[in-house]
Amino acid sequence: MTNLLEVHQLSLSITTGHILQRKKTILDRISFSVPRGSATAYLGKNGAGKTSTFRLLCGMVRADSGEIYFDNQPCDHGIPPNRFGFMPEQPYFYHNLTPRAMLTGFGRLSGMRLDAVRFAITQWAEKLHIQRVLDQPLSACSKGQIQRIGLVQALMHRPDFILLDEPMSGLDPMGRECVQQVMHEEVQRGASILFSSHILADAENLCDHVIILENGKTTFSGTITDLTTKDDQWQIRCRHGEAAWASIPNISAKKTANQQWLVTCPDRAQRDMLLQRLLAMAEVTIVSVNTKRKTLEQAFIDLVSDPSKKDGA
Amino acid sequence: MNQVIQIARLTFSEALRNKIAYGMLAFIVILLLSSAALASVTMGRTELMIIDLGLGAISIMGNLMAVVFTIQTLQQEKEGRTLYVLLTRTSNRWIYILGKFLGLAAILGLQILLMCLILGSFSALFGHFFWVSFLQASFATVLEVWVVIAIAMIFAQTSSLFLAILLTFSIDICGRFTNIIYHLGAQSDIPAIRIVSQVIYYLLPNFETINLRNGAGYIATYTAHKILLTLSYGISEIGLLILIAAWIFQRRNLS
Structure with a gap:
């Protein structure tokens, strides 16, 4: 299986403070890869650097050093637009617009034809059970509904690569199952998914590969089987x-x-x-x-709480 | 260009349904009633008094709206990460800046023109005035507001919400007194003050150049030269400010 995305020795630091400025390392030479046509979970404690990695991949921030390869092409300024779909964690969308109007705008922005946009909205709304809210303002939608609308905008243009930041957050069990089903179908279609989640049972159900990040360093990158059978x-x-x-x-x-x-x-x-x-x-x-055999959750906890394994990438 | 239009359309549609937009309609009603009341107790032609007061108030309101609307919209999109979603679809970051500007310019331009038309129609009830110069002044007010939007777009990216509003207002206010600053500086014996006043004069936008309100309704029409000067200055100022905003945005880490 070839890799769609490869990240080599990527580092990111930010400057904090105004007068007495300090550099804070967010990501420290992280390396990982995302195989084609697979779902990969990007795991880590709060503040480990997951969202920062996503920002780097989206081209919102520039890395201090390191390389990103997407489809074997170097892309220092992030993955090329329109080759991927991105759903941020707890997204804010235009409150005064209806989901239909917003999704139409996003679809057209992705270069889709109007009829294709309309068809995609209907199709995805049906899949994610949001037909009822399509024509009411986004301000009247619940957190879970907005999460699903966020997922639609990330998937409607059928990208090769899908980047999801906490896609299960704020969803009820039915919603989680529904999103899992959609993610599974996308992998079947041939898309590659990289997603972060704190719900490790979902990650275990969905993906074959896992990347574990701790304090800005990759502590594990490989298959779930490798991780869970590591200390069998x-x-x-x-x-x-x-x-x-x-x-x-x-x-x-x-x-x-x-x-x-x-x-x-x-x-x-x-x-x-x-x-x-x-x-x-x-x-x-x-x-x-x-x-x-350990569950992914046990393996994750063991890995991040074992001091001897913390510095090894 | 399609991407610019799509971002402009999203911005326009979102702003159109904003409650502040409806607040402006309430404002125009209050403005007309109060200006009519004020004009009726002063000497002179009532219709021209209403136009003077009305256009001045619309300009202030338009500037206020431009600053708040622009900065709030840009910051909200950044904090809510909608910006990320938009940027992952655009081939270049300047597309976002241009699209946002066009969307905001369209909504605020329409609102101001609508307010001016209501003002003109209301003033016409009290007597005759020159519609052409009034409309020229109305369009110049729109141009002035567009310049303010472009200034706000620069500060919205570089500062916090409060600081961005404060800085934009400062430039807005100073931009109305650049001629005075220049002439006061020229009279000074200290060379440093003369240089500073000249720098301020050339650096800040000169809002007086695009102000056609003084003769609105009083004269038949402004000369073609004056109109051309107003238009070319306003458009080039907007172009320059948008270029600066895009240049900053292109280089910023959006964390």
Whole structure:
């Protein structure tokens, strides 16, 4: 799978204060890539630098150093306009306009023909269940409805790349499901999505790739499987065999209610060693061997709270 | 050009439904009633008094609207990140500046012309006056407001809301006294003051050059030379200010 977007060693700093000015590093040599036709989650704590990265990609701010490649072309001033759709976090749109008027304006601005704009608005409104509010002022729309309207404007011109800043924020469970469905369809269409979210269960459902940012540095960039199986633990359930694990270090075992042992091995090598010993013991019955896989949320928390992993990109 | 028109259209449509626009209609009614009342107790031709008072008040109101509308619109779009959404669709940042200017210029120009037409029709009830010079003065007032919009566009990007309003008003007010500043400076014995007054004169927009209100209704028509001077000065001033605004905007980090 080739990459649509590649970011190399991108740094951004801002100047704070008026008289005594100080430079504050927002992004520190971050590198990541977004594969074509995939959804990639961009995760990080508040203030990690997610929105700043999006601003850089949109060309709103200029990086101090580093390179951005979009479709194998260098683009120092951000991704070329009209090749991507962007939805900011909690967008403000023209309060006095109706969603239809606003979306028509945005569609025309993207170079769409008027009839194509009208068709796209109807189609997307139906998909995202906002037909009812299309002709009422945006000031009368709820936060969730505005979020969906924001999503329509980002998708209506069918861009190759979609950049979504907290697309699930402010949505009810049905709304989240609806947005997830739309994002899934866009990936099926061949679009690449990079989105930030604090709802990691949604990210896990939606994407194959994940980028984790902490204090302006990328701490992980890869597939979700790589991240969640990185520190996989193995669990062996058996009857008898206490002697087998007595001499193997870092193994924990506890007796369950049905007189079975639940033995947890921290890695594959220890699992193999333990299994060999257990199989050699005649009185032992092995009930099951399972991977104790982490969820994305657990893996994320482990990664950002483990001081030993914080500086490694 | 299509992108400029689309941004102008969005700006125009949003501003058209703004409550402040309806406030202006209330203002014109109050203005007409009060000017009629005031003119009736003063000596002279009532219709010309109403025109004098009315055009002056419309100019002040138009300037106020231009400053508040422009700065509020630009800052709101920046803070609400609508600006990002617009800029991700435009091939160049100057398109946004030009589109915004045209949208704001169209809405404020229409409102001012509408107020002037109501004022003219109301004044006509009291007696005869010269419509041509009145209309010329009305269009010049629109031109003046457009210059103020262009000034506000520069400060809206470089300062906070309050500071931008303050700076634009300062330039607006100083721009009405540049001739006085120049002549006062010329009379000074200190060379530095003479230089400073000359710099101010050439740097600030000279609103008196585009002010045709003094003869509105009194004279049949302004000379072609005067009209040409007003137009060329106003348009070139707007062009220069928009260029500066676009140049600043092109280089700014929009964080």
